[in-house]
Amino acid sequence: MIAEVAWLCFLFPFAGALLSPVLARIHPKLRDYGALFFSFLAAVCSLSFIPYLFNTSRLPIESAFVWLSQPIELKVGVLIDPVSIVMANVVAVISFIIMVYSLGYMRGSPSLTRWWMWMNMFIGSMLLLVLSNNLLFLFIGWKMVGLCSWGLIGFYQKDEKEYWIGGPPPTKYCAPSHAGLKALVVTSTGDVLMLGGILMMYFYSGTLNILELYETSPVWVPEMAKSSGMILLATVLFLAGPIGKSAQFPFHEWLPEAMTGPAPVSALIHAATMVKSGVYLIARFIPIFYYGYWVAGVGEASYFFIIIAWVGVITAFLAATQGMVALELKKALAFSTVSQIGYMMLALGVAGLTVSSLEGGFTSGMFHLVNHALFKACLFLCAGSVIHTAHSIYMNDMGAIRKYMPFTGIFMFIASLSLMGVPPLPGFWSKDAILLSCLETYNYPLFVLALITVVLTSFYTARFIGMIFYGRESENIKHLKQKGAHLGEAHRAMVVACGVLAVIIVVLGIFGLSLEHLLGEVFGYTLEQLHLPVEAVEHSMPHLLVPILSVISVGIGIVPAYLIYFSGKINPEGIVEKHAVMKVLHKFFWNRWYIDSFYYMFFVGGITRVYTFVPRYIEEPLDKVFHVILPSIPGRLSDLVKHTQLERGLLVSNLIYVLLFYIFVLLLILVVVMT
């Protein structure tokens, strides 16, 4: 029964997407609420899995049908296990709240049918991705998610100037259609490489079913390890997919530009769908590589963990530094997402660095995913309302608007406390768990970088809260007030959606510790079922060391931010102007470590150069050979023959012919005599 619900869970949103144009014909209201209803159904379906989390012995549940029997046998279907239950709930529930919000946000937009279609398709694809029991359907969902993000990031396809992001000049602007294309191309590059990795593993394992991959890993992982370098190659190819989708270094540059979409899209991409898929996929593959490294003793398998741990921590740090200087509200949040996903990757990476960190790393990574989904959705939705009211994407055009938007202010404040990791909000628990599992691997560089990032995170979080809701009122707000613009809370659907998220955050925070235990238990149980050596977590570190360090780091970050952006005692521009180092750093961070410009120069510029080179220096000469030179040969031959006609009476040519004839005859005689 529950398996059928799982099928319905992802089919409902797809049905909603297909029905939208039909319903639109009947009545626009019907279309809006119809779309909402289908995503509601998906949320209900996913909620019905939750009881199974408390009854893990009945998991995993699978239901599949034969999709292909020749030339390869493929059974496809759904898989319900703790990981997919948690993911499906994150996706479906948060997406539904975002859909409610967009009812208010997108009110009056001319292309609402398209909007609802893409949104429902996005949700459906993501649910397909997380509920699939095999890599093929997972990959279908994966690709569809990429496509939907393209459609939604570039939703304002007419590229009106008001939807551009970037700037202010001299920094370049980016139009929605450009941002959509960028996201699609970057993530797809990762996807196709990942396809290569999957197919390499398929060759050795002979199955695409996730559970079978686990079961047969004692056979195929050692088999694959026989040809040296093969696992490493497959790992690198495979990881390109999740790293691209989850916007991790070096594929992270598409996400900041993805802010051109409407606010609900940003919330959806960052909180519930898209970027979470990479983390999910890595979590899915951890048992295989863990088995390979720690049980089968395949050394190459360790690269999987080393790569994601380092990619994660580098991304976390790099994006946090950029978040500190961002001026656009949504971009600051985007950098924060990149950075937070980095934390999740770090957690999943450290899961395999020592033999005992599997459960801790796995659980903390997934727990952070849940928490991040909640607070980031709330932050983005609030940001949407704020931008809506302030009529500007820049934070320095806001300031002191808490008196106009008290509710939004409170909700956003709660969410950002969770992002900073202030106890007892959920962000604190999961960040703490990540730091702990990181420290327990005794990999100090990873730990120190992660801890520094906590400082940076609390600084930039406090910064944007201060710049929006506190500090001095900006010129822009004053100007709006003079014009008599409506400065106040947004549409009630929007406020309610943000409020619900904030309440969930608070509740989860209160029960944070027990939730972490529950997750630890169910994931531990699942991992044990796979015959992986899950050891009871023994905390070798002093119990309170990590929480204390983490709270102190948060404090270190908040204090300067408070002085600058809340009380206004220090002028930020003054600091940057006065100190040369600060100036250089600011410029470096503002230009995103010059990575984006390097990519544009190297990849876009490089391919542009190649594709202008190809027609000119290869195609045209080839064309000439085939269509000018070759066809001219018969003509030239006949010219030549005409030229050498005997009747012309040229003595020289006649003599040559005579000579040639004699040589020929002589040779003939010679040959005859010889034989």
Place this chain on the structure above:
Amino acid sequence: MIPYILLQIVVMPVIVSMFIFLMRYKIGKKAGWIAGITLLYTTALLCIVGIKVYQGEIISEEYLSFPMVNLHLLADGLSIPTALIMNLCCVVLAFYSIHYVEHRIEVIYGEVDKKTWLMYYTRFFILFSFFSTGFMGIAFSTNLITMYFFMELLTIIPLYFIMAQFGYSDFIERYKVALMCLFWGIAGATFFLIGVLLAYTQIGSFEISDLHALSGNPLVTWIILCMLLGLFSKLAIFPLHVWMPWVHAEHPTCIAGLLAVYANIAAYVLVRVIILPLYDDFKVFSIPIMVLALITMIYGSLLAMAQTDVKRFAACSTISQISYSVLGVGALTICGIEGGLFFFLSHIMGKTILFSTAGILVYTTGIRDMRQMGGLASKMPITAILWIMGAMMLSGLPPFSTFTAEWIMFTGVFQAGLQGSSTALIVAILAVSAVALTIAYTFWSVKRIFFGPLNPNLPNDNTRDPPALMWIPLILLAVVSIILGLYPKPMMDLFSLVTGGI
């Protein structure tokens, strides 16, 4: 069972075309409908045959049995799906042409009296029907000479004459390009014929089923090489691709989709004539073919990026896409061959949609230069959807069948790579990465043509979606592709009936 069912499928279009010719002034504008409905009828026959074959029957019919040459038709798991999809593309384009040809005649010949107009209009459909006959003939024939005959028939009658009379550019240029197309077609077919004749000197038969006797023959490498050369020039494998941008760009867009079929059908011939009978002797060619396919893939993509003309753009993408199927077939694993053929069929559906949409753009705006387009999505939403669907089909995005085909095909390519030499593995990895280029150029074209602000250069008044008869067939074809993509089992089961023995 319907009598002479395969013969009907092959010959019916020509008979109807003769009928249209004789009655041209009477039926006039109904010619398009008649041609389309005939093709629908043969498609229905194909479905019937398909079901029989799926149930395990092999249907063969024998006509004109001369000592060396005959017209024996064979429908098995390989020929039926191929023929069905090709015929489907013909049907779609026949209906699409009904409006399009009107527009072409108006553009080329201007104001003419009614009789002349009818003469031109019916002439198109008279010629058009030969496409179906040619494709079906190649798919079903069991005799190499017959196959060669149908190849030449395709090149000479529909391609040359339609191109010369309804193509783009001015009069001289049009005939020149048509002649170019004719020469390339004949040259390719001639190389193929040389191979066939060489084979005849060894085995004394023109039957495909006798070709396996060549196995181990000292001449077999040369025979394969000759045939390959001929097929490669049809498949537009680098460096024999130079005709493709010209020919595709100047053809009337309503048959451009069939041009992709015309080029890509050689992949079917490759499997049927060379790989299946001479699998072991063909193995030496595997790596070179894969390398060539990889080069063509990347080269075609780069060439497509450099284009500004929508029709040339689609042509260059054909160069790149065809070599995907060649790559799969060249890998010589079951998955590779079946995936490669499936990709061929998926690709022709995608290309039919994309090319025809390019035609719609030319039809409504009269512009071919992408730089002068932009922002058309708001004025032509349906066209935009069609183009995006075409782009998705080319880049192998689900739920379209290209995705499934690509998956199966790359499974085979990676199998070849991991079993065989490291060269094959490198080719496999590079090839799978090259898909990113396809995504880049197809979706870049979406942005250039349809997104952004409306280009002021566009004629303002009459830019809107085309008449329903032009887009509904294309949407239906996309639906077929989606169905095959979501449930490829019937198609793959059919293929496996024949290729499963490898």
